[in-house]
Amino acid sequence: MATNTKTDAVAPAVPGTASNFLRDKIVEDLKTKKYGDAVIQTRFPPEPNGYLHIGHAKAICLDFGLADEFAGRTNLRFDDTNPEKEEQEYVDSIMADVRWLGFEWDGLYYASDYFDQLYEWAIKLIKDGKAYVDDLTADEIREYRGTLTESGRESPYRNRTVEENLDLFTRMAKGEFPDGSRVLRAKIDMASPNMNMRDPVMYRILHASHHRTGDKWCIYPMYDYAHGQSDSIERVTHSMCTLEFTDHQPLYRWYIEQLGIFPSQQIEFDRLNLTYTLLSKRRLLQLVNEGHVRGWDDPRMPTICGIRRRGYTPEAIRNFVWAVGVSRTNGIVDLAMLEHFVREDLNKRAPRAMAVLRPLKVVIDNYPEGQVEELDAINNPEDPSAGTRKVPFSRELYIEQDDFREVPPPKYFRLSPGREVRLRYAYIVKCTNVVKDEKTGEVVEVHITYDPETRSGSASANRKVKSTIHWVSAAHAVNAEVRLYDTLFSKEDPSQVEAGKDFTSNLNPNSLEMVSDAKLEPSLASAVPGSRCQFERLGYFCVDPDSVAGKSVFNRTVALKDTWAKIVSKAGS
Numbered sequence: 001m002a003t004n005t006k007t008d009a010v011a012p013a014v015p016g017t018a019s020n021f022l023r024d025k026i027v028e029d030l031k032t033k034k035y036g037d038a039v040i041q042t043r044f045p046p047e048p049n050g051y052l053h054i055g056h057a058k059a060i061c062l063d064f065g066l067a068d069e070f071a072g073r074t075n076l077r078f079d080d081t082n083p084e085k086e087e088q089e090y091v092d093s094i095m096a097d098v099r100w101l102g103f104e105w106d107g108l109y110y111a112s113d114y115f116d117q118l119y120e121w122a123i124k125l126i127k128d129g130k131a132y133v134d135d136l137t138a139d140e141i142r143e144y145r146g147t148l149t150e151s152g153r154e155s156p157y158r159n160r161t162v163e164e165n166l167d168l169f170t171r172m173a174k175g176e177f178p179d180g181s182r183v184l185r186a187k188i189d190m191a192s193p194n195m196n197m198r199d200p201v202m203y204r205i206l207h208a209s210h211h212r213t214g215d216k217w218c219i220y221p222m223y224d225y226a227h228g229q230s231d232s233i234e235r236v237t238h239s240m241c242t243l244e245f246t247d248h249q250p251l252y253r254w255y256i257e258q259l260g261i262f263p264s265q266q267i268e269f270d271r272l273n274l275t276y277t278l279l280s281k282r283r284l285l286q287l288v289n290e291g292h293v294r295g296w297d298d299p300r301m302p303t304i305c306g307i308r309r310r311g312y313t314p315e316a317i318r319n320f321v322w323a324v325g326v327s328r329t330n331g332i333v334d335l336a337m338l339e340h341f342v343r344e345d346l347n348k349r350a351p352r353a354m355a356v357l358r359p360l361k362v363v364i365d366n367y368p369e370g371q372v373e374e375l376d377a378i379n380n381p382e383d384p385s386a387g388t389r390k391v392p393f394s395r396e397l398y399i400e401q402d403d404f405r406e407v408p409p410p411k412y413f414r415l416s417p418g419r420e421v422r423l424r425y426a427y428i429v430k431c432t433n434v435v436k437d438e439k440t441g442e443v444v445e446v447h448i449t450y451d452p453e454t455r456s457g458s459a460s461a462n463r464k465v466k467s468t469i470h471w472v473s474a475a476h477a478v479n480a481e482v483r484l485y486d487t488l489f490s491k492e493d494p495s496q497v498e499a500g501k502d503f504t505s506n507l508n509p510n511s512l513e514m515v516s517d518a519k520l521e522p523s524l525a526s527a528v529p530g531s532r533c534q535f536e537r538l539g540y541f542c543v544d545p546d547s548v549a550g551k552s553v554f555n556r557t558v559a560l561k562d563t564w565a566k567i568v569s570k571a572g573s
């Protein structure tokens with residue numbers, strides 16, 4: 001069987017074929033009817049304290065994708081239990097990003113929707129003798145908790161009567177006590193080998209306004225107390241989360257068992273990590289706040305809005321996530337693999353165009369002055385239905401400075417004095433002489449002659465030359481700014497920092513290169529922000545919203561060279 005090594009070499013990009021232990025678990029639970037005839041219910045539970053990043057895209061694809069695969073349902077639930085860090089701006093961006101990735105939630109909920117229910121359940125646990133109000137300070141609680149090798153000590157307040165606990169907890173809720181003066185704790189086991197089970201805090205006092213509940217509450221539930229119960233209320237069957245919650249699973253189950261409520265189950269998978277990238281909202285927020293990037297949607301950011309602005313497609317991200325798959329240990333994925341998937345997707349659908357980033361003027365001495373030919377150019381060789389367009393050709397052109405060398409190095413087959421190349425879609429040309437700047441000696445204009453018999457597509461066009469270069473007609477060129485990107489960090493693992501420094505010391509000073517004077521073929525004059533194309537030989541580009549009439553701005557999404565396909569084919573051979 002003939003195989004296309006480029007795509008077959010990487011894991012299958014279709015959700016239905018890659019092996020995946022989360023899917024296996026769902027299949028098994030359906031077979032054993034673990035939840036009777038209930039449909040598969042998942043949820044995506046972001047905390048609205050920042051913008052989503054590509055790591056969240058993995059969780060989103062798993063939560064929504066696996067539920068879809070089994071005709072199940074997925075809720076979007078905002079885990080808004082930290083009033084101080086959460087904002088409506090983040091809620092709105094998260095919803096926009098989930099939709100852009102191609103998913104739609106069945107139910108939209110907020111953990112804060114359940115504050116009343118959670119409070120009632122806390123009262124129940126107090127009445128059952130399973131929760132108590134503790135007056136130790138945060139520092140004392142930490143100290144009493146013990147260590148991994150040393151068991152904890154019981155708080156002197158642990159054996160308060162139910163009545164006293166009820167009285168104190170209701171007064172905590174009424175706002176009678178200052179922040180940090182008391183907490184409600186679950187009464188589990190101070191000697192448990194699992195630190196999370198050593199009487200975890202359920203509620204803390206926080207006189208803070210909440211973005212949805214306003215000033216109604218001055219006590220807020222902790223993540224562990226809110227999460228499982230919220231899952232249970234929504235009858236979530238498969239609560240998928242990242243590995244750092246593995247040690248929290250016994251606590252997740254403990255609350256559900258004590259309360260006798262719907263038995264949601266938590267299943268963990270590995271976090272996505274990418275080379276040269278940091279995936280942490282806290283750190284990304286720092287980059288924004290300190291002005292290292294232009295905002296959450298800076299095209300160098302690994303946020304969904306950043307890579308969207310950069311020109312990534314949702315399909316590319318989804319294919320990437322499915323190809324990465326899931327594991328039970330954290331690893332790090334090569335950034336080149338993500339780039340491979342956007343290249344593969346854009347190759348199929350991005351229309352081609354010619355653009356010159358660093359222009360060098362070329363004059364065809366034997367081409368009639370004032371003549372313009374409209375040459376046929378193929379919009380996408382991968383997609384015949386994309387058709388052709390006309391590109392104007394005339395006596396004066398721009399080519400890339402890089403495509404000319406006065407003194408060509410060995411193996412350089414592009415234009416140089418006496419050498420022939422083909423101009424894409426046009427003619428074979430030969431360099432006759434150059435004009436130099438008197439002061440700097442720099443070549444400022446290249447003179448060539450063309451062979452009229454060699455027009456592309458004509459019967460006599462079959463003479464071969466070693467190189468084909470792109471060009472833009474000078475009289476018809478459209479000016480543009482082009483932004484070229486390199487990795488945001490220069491270290492493969494940017495979280496590794498030298499003593500005394502922070503991660504921003506690993507930022508790549510050359511992550512953005514501005515090209516202010518690019519020349520584009522005229523068909524690009526009306527490109528609208530968000531539209532994508534391939535500049536032949538240069539990469540895939542996307543029109544930036546900074547574009548204004550008369551000056552478009554393009555972001556390079558990715559260059560053409562696929563380093564990932566190479567890595568994979570080497571590994572396979």
Ligand code: ATP
Pocket residue numbers: 044045046047048054055056058059240241242270271272273279280281282
């Ligand atoms: P961050 O550390 O960036 O703030 P988080 O885990 O605190 O991330 P949440 O908003 O709590 O972010 O996450 C929502 C969901 O996304 C959780 O289920 C979480 O496990 C998942 N998630 C977050 N980061 C990643 C990642 N890098 N890879 C896979 N899933 C992730």
Ligand code: MG
Pocket residue numbers: 047
């Ligand atoms: Mg978090």
